[in-house]
Structures are given as structure tokens and as C-alpha cells.
Amino acid sequence: MTASPSAQAARADKTGKPNLAFRPLPVPQVDVHGFWGDRADAVAARTADILYDRCVEARMLEQIDPDRPSPGVVIPFHSPSPDEAERPGAEFTGSTVTTQMFWDSDLGKTIETAAYSLYRRKNPELEKKIDAVIDMYGRLQQEDGYLSSWYQRIQPGKRWTNLRDCHELYCAGHLIEGAVAYYQATGKRKLLDIMCRYADHIASVLGPEPGKKKGYCGHEEIELALVKLARVTGEKKYMELAKYFIDQRGQQPHYFDEEARARGADPKAYHFKTYEYSQSHRPVREQDKVVGHAVRAMYLYSGMADIATEYGDDTLRAALDRLWDDLTTKSLYITGGLGPSAHNEGFTSDYDLPNETAYAETCAAVGLVFWASRMLGMGPNARYADMMERALYNGSISGLSLDGSLFFYENPLESRGRHNRWKWHRCPCCPPNVGRMVASIGSYFYSLADDALAVHLYGDSTARFDISGTPVSLTQASRYPWDGAVEITIEPQAPVEFTLHLRIPAWSTGAALKVNGEPVKLANVTSDGYAAIRRTWQKGDRVQLDLEMPIERLYANPQVRQDAGRVALSRGPLIYCVEATDNDGQLHRLTLPRTANIEARQRPELLGGVVTLSATGQADAGDGWRGGLYRPEPPATTKTRLTAIPYFAWDNREPGEMLVWLRDG
């Protein structure tokens, strides 16, 4: 823990084992096409503007108080019922400015989404609007660097008095991420400079040094944001501040107790009862169970993984591996969704994975993608990448409609037809979160170390990077995720030696690899789920990877009560579901026999082009009941054709029932 961070060099940890830091390729260095290209196009063409329109109504706020400009979040109210207001059909017949304390965070993520989208599609109008927001932040920032719309407008004089509840550093974190992205995308430094000043102010107030508050945020986020800020500015001080927040979390005497008492409040009166809610119940290196608010947990672990990578900190890495085990073996939906309970927006007990009432917030699955991708910073390992892929293709992008205009906050695995996408939400954290993730998808495809490139995700794309001083371009041609054939072409400006790591997904029951047409025996070159090809790459070198992509029936561990006697379908990285519109009758009546022959079918006309799965199943028949509710004879069954679509694409047509876990026959 004494090593200093290094932005580039490979380092040795305490055991002398080389510890290669892999960093994601920055967004501008990767062009994605195909599946992810379509998603990113929808975000660039629609979502980015929608986020701005919904999120930022600065003019309206200035009308309210022209002397104190501030961005604000606008929530539609067209009826007394907030549920109603969130339904897809809801009209914006009125709006009100809220006093939400997380204003700045949603705006930060909106800036980030806009920024990443600018690589894909010029949008001068949106850029102008974002510039205006940044100008407003410039005016809002105080002399000493402090910047918080909510504290400055709603709680003046109270800054740094309630880190536990009030999202102060969380908001700073998201604005920092927005600033980094906007700087990378446009070269404009204004917001970056603003946020550096604010980060400097934060470091002057909080930290291990005598006289500073020993605080950290109740909602993690600032940690991973400061790592980004350190990397983009080269300023070690931001990395150190991030590390301080990680190290200090959960230490005794507990800062949140002391802070509450300083406010004259009883620490025991804490609304969420336990500091597990914010993963501050004990020091992070002593944690071994994923607890509390799911998004907070994912953001914390992401920051921890960054710091573990930057400092070669094996104590952090060990804690992260325990937490990873806990999440992935006890509390993760098959969709990569997580956090089953609305009560704490988070975790409950081991193996508690209700389907219809699954909270499984879009932000939490996005957060898992963040965490997994940062675990890959410590080297290629399919243990993390497989899960990143699952969360990406299923439980996270399910939160965004195919056209990029409508959103899910919760991502249940079963619906009676009344869980539908909304235009906006009173807590609008998810839309810009999935937006920025999709807009920056290229950075999850590849990561780069000193003399290695890892390919984590497959799909049509081109990456540009320098390795050992040589510019290289790498192109994937593939119909992935609809097909497992991937052809990679490598074009170095000059021959250059490096290792190419290729993920072999665990779901692939067989894979074949060829380099320039020559078969490579995977068993000989694969470790941790990645095939490593080290060679001096020449212009036009071709790597062919053929991943078998079988349709699989998946079963849940019998400890999961909600999935007992049920089966889910997958093909490649995609989890499938049945929707009412493609099937006859009520979905709970359907059974998928063990002997069913399941067929995959290309459906270019459906849902923007998907592969469906279909089989002959059985349906409980409703006849013969003569209106009765119960009888001694079991229901008769009839044959029926079942058709499943990828889970991410559900509720993009007429509202109706949806089911992931079918009855297993």
C-alpha cells in the first residue's frame, strides 16, 4: 500500500509476481458497429438529447431565481399518482422542479452520455446546450472551489455536515466523470478545470491529514471518478484522495456516527438502520459479503478495483475476490441483474432472487459492468469478463428501449404485463447511466497493457492503439452475438511483438482458433479463460475464432426457491424470455419439456433483428373447469409453440406478460 500509482508501467507486487495493469481503450479509439453500433446509434440519435431535455431545465430554474442559476431535474406530474406519471403513455402535462439532492449526478451522467455520443454523431446543438450548462456551473462554483447545486440552493451553509445521506461527493463524482468525458470528446477543458478546482477543495476538507474531516461519501462514486481524473490529468493527488476514501471507509470511530452527533442527531436514528446499506459497516478490506444498496456496492467495488490495480494492492484484491464470489454465487440474477429488493434498493439474503418483484435496478447491472471491467484491469480473466458480458447483454441494456427513448428502472424477470417502460422517473439515475455505458461501449471491448491487448467482447469493431510505440489497428468482423464466428485482422504500422488475449466464454461448449489459417490448440494457450497468442504481428495477420454457440437450458441452484422446477434459455451471451405477443395464452401455463427440440431462427424483421428460440411446449388447458377454482384432476395439456426473444429486447412491442424462468417439463 506504499507503492505509488503509475499510469503506464508494469509493476511487481509484494510477491514479485508481475502485475500488469490493463486499462480500457479510451472511447475514441474504438469504433463499434453491428449489435452495439445499433445501440450506440440509438443513444447518440435519441437518448442523449432526451436526457438533456428531461434533465436540464436551467431556464426554468433561472426564472425561479435568476440570481442563482442552477441546473435542476424536472419531473413530470400529470396526475396525483407518481406511478401513473411514470407509465409510457404518460403525457407531460405539467412539471415541477424538485429539490432532489442528486441533481448534479444526473446532469453529470447526461454530460457524459452526450460527450461519448459526440464521437459517434456530431450534434452541435446538444454540444451548445452542454456548453451552456458548463458555463452555468462556472458561475455557480464558489470562490473556494465548492460546487453543489443542491447545497448551494437548498441547504446553504450546511456543506460537509451530512456525508452519510446527502450525496455531496456522489454528485461531485458524477460531474467529474462528465468533465473527463467532455474533455476527451471535445477537447474543452472548462468543466475539467472546474472539477479539478472542486476536487482540490474536497482534498482540502477531507483526508487523513490532521485538521481534516475523516469523512467519505454515503453513496460511493467519487472514488472511481477521482481515478479517472487522476488518469486524465496525470495528477497523483487525485488518486491519493480516491485511495484515502477507500481506506477510510468503515473505520472506527465511525465517521457517520461522529458526523451525526455533530449535527445534533442520534446516529441510531439512521433511516436505513445499518451501515451495511452504504458498505461502511466495516473497513473494506474486511468485507466478504455483498450487502446493502446494490448500486453503491458496485461503485465502491469499482473504485476498489481501480485502486487495487493502480497500487498493486493485493489486500484489496483479496477482498474484491471474496465479494465477487459472494455476489456471483449467491445473489446474482441470471440476467446479470442484482439487488432484489425495493426496500433498500439492494441485497437481502443469500439465494433470494424473486422474479416478478425483482428490483434489479438498471444502474446496478451497469455498476456490475463497471466493476467487472475494472477487475479486468488486473489482467484478463473470464471469471470477470463472462459476467461483464452477461450484465451488458441482458440486465443493463434491458433498461433502455431499442429506439433509445424509453427506460426501465426495475428489471424484473417476470411480468404480468403492467411493467412497462417510462419516459422518465422521479429518481432518474438509470437513463443517463445506461446511456453513458452504451455510448462508451467501445472501452469495454478491449484493454491494453504494456505489451498486450485483451479482447473481452466480440462484435464488429475497429480499435486503434499504440503498443511498444507502434500504432496498431485491429478489426473484428463478426455477427456476434447472433453468431460465434469472429474474424480479427491486425494491422500494425510496423511489425510489433505483443500478446493478444482472446476471451473464450464459458458458455461456449467448443471453440476453434486459427492464426493466419493455422489451427492453434486452445488448451495449450488458454488460462483464466483467455487464449494468449504472443507473436510479432504483421500487417494483415488474421485470427479466426469460432465459438460454438449452443442453445442452453439453464437451471438455478436449488437454493433459489423462486426458480425451483424452472428452466431458462440462453444462447451465447443472451438470456431469453417469452413474451405474450409471441405466445398463446398465459405464460405461467407453459411448460418446456426436457425433450423439446429448441430451434434458433434469424428474424431480421423482428426487434431490430434478433435470433429467436422456439420449441414445441405444453400449455395447461383451461377447459373442463366449468368455472371451478380447484379440482382433483390435473389440468389437461395441449401442445403449443413457444417462442422466446432476447431478454434485453422485451417490452418493445405491445404491453404483455413476460417470463424468463419457464416451467421445466
Added chain:
Amino acid sequence: MTASPSAQAARADKTGKPNLAFRPLPVPQVDVHGFWGDRADAVAARTADILYDRCVEARMLEQIDPDRPSPGVVIPFHSPSPDEAERPGAEFTGSTVTTQMFWDSDLGKTIETAAYSLYRRKNPELEKKIDAVIDMYGRLQQEDGYLSSWYQRIQPGKRWTNLRDCHELYCAGHLIEGAVAYYQATGKRKLLDIMCRYADHIASVLGPEPGKKKGYCGHEEIELALVKLARVTGEKKYMELAKYFIDQRGQQPHYFDEEARARGADPKAYHFKTYEYSQSHRPVREQDKVVGHAVRAMYLYSGMADIATEYGDDTLRAALDRLWDDLTTKSLYITGGLGPSAHNEGFTSDYDLPNETAYAETCAAVGLVFWASRMLGMGPNARYADMMERALYNGSISGLSLDGSLFFYENPLESRGRHNRWKWHRCPCCPPNVGRMVASIGSYFYSLADDALAVHLYGDSTARFDISGTPVSLTQASRYPWDGAVEITIEPQAPVEFTLHLRIPAWSTGAALKVNGEPVKLANVTSDGYAAIRRTWQKGDRVQLDLEMPIERLYANPQVRQDAGRVALSRGPLIYCVEATDNDGQLHRLTLPRTANIEARQRPELLGGVVTLSATGQADAGDGWRGGLYRPEPPATTKTRLTAIPYFAWDNREPGEMLVWLRDG
């Protein structure tokens, strides 16, 4: 609707068809032994005193305000969590007097439970305490007859301004029922006189006559109570008032709208949004769906059935039959529980019967017993009696522990082990409701018309009644519900002709009847599920009824999503469940194969003596998962012995999982 009520005579309805009014035998005329004797003993020995102790702390209230004595409900608080306070292990470390507006109702039901229990077991101490409560009510009653603890203490001056929400007539109804029972049990008229004065006052304020308010209660109850009062006093005016409340309900202009406006409130601001909540959304004769708060619905329909019987009102009867159909074919749990949702304590949508989150309030199943028994007032019909029996033996008495000391408010059909009986509840309506029902169980066994006696329930008991002026005693000897053999001995003081109606339960796959040893062909004498034996009965006449009592696998209508692929077990009137303590491992892992041989076994040592059902089933094995959550291979299965107990007896041992609907294999 112009016929006048008659307490005794058979009448003809508009079609000229004889309309015999059957009235339950009053409690003192029936001694029950066996199964119901044990239950009633527990209530007499324990529940009645517990209800008083928990419910009535008049002394404490008098300490608070000695000048205005009033009964009150005491709720234990030993921790900040109300859930905690209701757990069985919770200690009474403190208490607080609430301002619950339904104080008087819980006390009324407590008086009723105590009264009916006095037939079974002398309890001079409790009687003295009840006398003191009655004295207090005597002091509380105002000059004009008005009587309401809550209005007089908490809302003075506001009487009759919010019938919709404030339970004013509901409380009156329960005190009337208590008064009738206490008068019948002890011969003491004081409370009866108090309540007649109050009823007279009510009739002076509310009613169809000019100058009176056109109101009725938001929580039905007064209707059926006034029928009882009319029957015990012979005063037609109380029957007329009951009929008025039934007739007026849901008429336009809507009284609750007008009343709200008179209070200066917006009728649209009604918390429950729709008058369906209190079944006042339309006139009762136009209703055809069971909606809203389940207990309210059952009480309303009970009152409607009484009025239909008393006035020979076929328009009411037709509405009741529509409602009965709707409930029993779309919204009734297999346990006889009803009202799945905690949100409105009532009904949701057709076929929505969640098991783990079932609200299925004890009071609602008790209310269904009330309703069904009153439908039998219009003549013996197994359509009603079978359902009465199901609710009695399952979803209602599940609310009372075997020893009579602990209670359930909700009666789910599935539990993870954390739904446990409590000592008391912040809304303590259920304990005295199930208490009074069990204490008066004899009155549900038999009902009497001019020249007929109907036997609705079987079990060791002796009934005494006069028919055509002749005293008759009828004794049942039976091990029912554990065995279907029933031997009935009839002892008239002199030979007397009447019809004996014997219910042939629908669950019985075969029944054999003998009169004095001579077989009677059931098909020839049975209609509406009752065998009718008309003869001149002599001393010592014996009737033997042998009901086949097979173990049945029951399946739910495929429209019920929550029971798809599931099976429940029954034997005779009893629905069964599996509990963790009798079975290996988690209950959701168990499957009951279709081919399983299910055995019934007498277990005199278990749960006060029950018949268990057991079979060899299959359990999903947990091995081979190596900590994984999902995999392509289905779980292995192992053989396991399943043991089921009657549902009513669950959670009387150590806490653990419970399941009614097993996986069907």
C-alpha cells in the same frame, strides 16, 4: 321487499315457492365435543381471558383521565419496530394506549367471546370484569343514547360526520353483538338495554325518513348486528333499520360524497380512491363482483343474506348468488382464505392468489363462515355449507394457536419460516373474531326451520331443540374430521315428524346412509347436496352416515398463475401443508410425484391429535453445484419422505418453512 319480517313462520316468495327460513340453533342449545370441543375449550380456558387482558385496560385509561372512563385497546411496544412487537417471543415491556377508532369493536367481540365461552366453562372472574366494562359503558353512554369511546374521548362534537372512515356504526354493531351474546349467556340485560337505547338513537339520526341523514357505515357490520338484536328482542324496528342500511348502500347521490363535502373535504381525496373499498360503489342489488376490503364485503353479504331470509327478498338473493359465484370461482384460496392484498386488505383481480404474500386475513375467513351460514338461512344447500366448512377448518382457525394463546392476522399459504404467531397486533380485530366464532361453533352445526333440522357440520355433539312443540335431542358420535363415520341418535320427547337434512360434502367420493340399520339410497333423497329424511322420529332412532374420506390431490384452475404446476393435498374438510420440522430440507425443493402413494396416519401425540399424510417424494439435491448459481444440467433428485399436517395446525411448533402448494411431479 314489502313483506314484513317474521321470526318463525315459513313464507312464500313471489313465485309462490315455499321459502323456509332456517335459523342457526343458538349456542346454548348445542354442546360440542371432539375436534371442536378441543378448540372451544382452548378459547374458554385461555383465549377469552387473554382477549380481556390485552384489550381492556380500563384502569389505565381511568388513570389518564379518571373523569371520562372509557375502554381502550392496549398495544405492546417493546422496540421501535412494530413488526418486532408482534412476534411471538416479544415481551410486554411497555404499553401505550392508542387512539384507535375501532376500540369498541374489539371490546364488543371480546365480550361476545367471553359470553359464548361461559356456556362451556364457568369463569366468574372474567364475568365480573366484563360486568365492570359494561358498567363503564353505562356511565359513558350519553343522555340521548349515543355511545362511542373514540368519538366521545377523541373527537367530541364530531359524531355522525364521517361514516365513511370512522367505524362509528361498525363499533356499535360489535357492541350489539356482544350485548346479545352476553344477554343470552348470562341473562343480564344491562348491555342489551344500553345497546337498544343506542340503536334507537341511531334510528333517530339515520334512516329513510325526511330529516334524517341518508347514511350507512363505511365498514359494514351494523346490519347483521341489528338482525341479531331484532331477533333477540323481537323488535321489528331493528330489522327495518338493518334493511334500510342494506337498501341505501351505494345509492346516488352518494352519501359519502355529500358527507365529505359537508365536512369541507373533497370527496375525490378519499384515501382508498374507490367506493369499491367499502362495497358502496353501487346499490347492493346491482353488485356482481366481490371487491374491496374483504372483511367489509363478508359482513355486508352476511347482513344481506339475513335480510334476504327475513324478508324473503329474491332480488337480494340473486345478487348474493352472483357474488358467491364470483368469490368462489375466482378469488378464494383453497384454504377458504380470501383477500390476497395487504394494500386494501382485500381483493385485487380475478385469479390473483399469491401464496407467500397472501393477506387472507383471519377475519375475512371468519366473515366467509358468517356469510355462508347465513346463506343456509335460505335452506340447506351444500354449495354454501361446503365452503363454510372449508373456511372453518382451514383459513379461519389457522388464525388461532392450538392452545388458544397466539394469533395470526395474515394466513399465507407459503412461508419461509418468518411468519409466526403473535401475542397481539396493533389492529387486534382477528383474535376476538376467531375467538367468538370458535366459542359459538355449535350454532354453525345445525339450523332449524318449522319442521326441519339441517345438519351442516359433523362431529361429536349434542343439540337440543323444539320442533312442532316437541323437545328433541340429537346426538352425533363421530371422530370427524379424522374419520367420515357419523352416528346420529335422535331422542324426541314424543314421536314427532320432521325432515332431517344431512349434508353430503362434495369432497366425499362416496357416502352410505342407514336409518335404523336400513340402507337409504342417497340418490333418491338428495338435493342441493343434502339428503332429506322425513319421518316421524321415535326415541332412539339411529342414522348412520358413512362419508368416504379419500386423500385428494387438488389442482388449481390454470388461470391461477401462482399455483401452476403445483398440487395441494386434502382429506375430508382439511387442506394440508408441509412444514419444515416434518420434512428434510427446503420445501421448494420437494416434488410430489403423480404416482406417489399417499398414506394417512393417525398421530394422537402430534399437535393435539391429527391425521398426517405422507408419501415418498423427490427432492432437488444441492450437490454438484460447486457454489455455482446456474448451470445447464438440471439438479439431481433424491428420494425423500414427505409428511403433511393439516393447514390449521401450522406454526404450532418451532418456526420454519411452510408450503401448501407442492410441486407436482
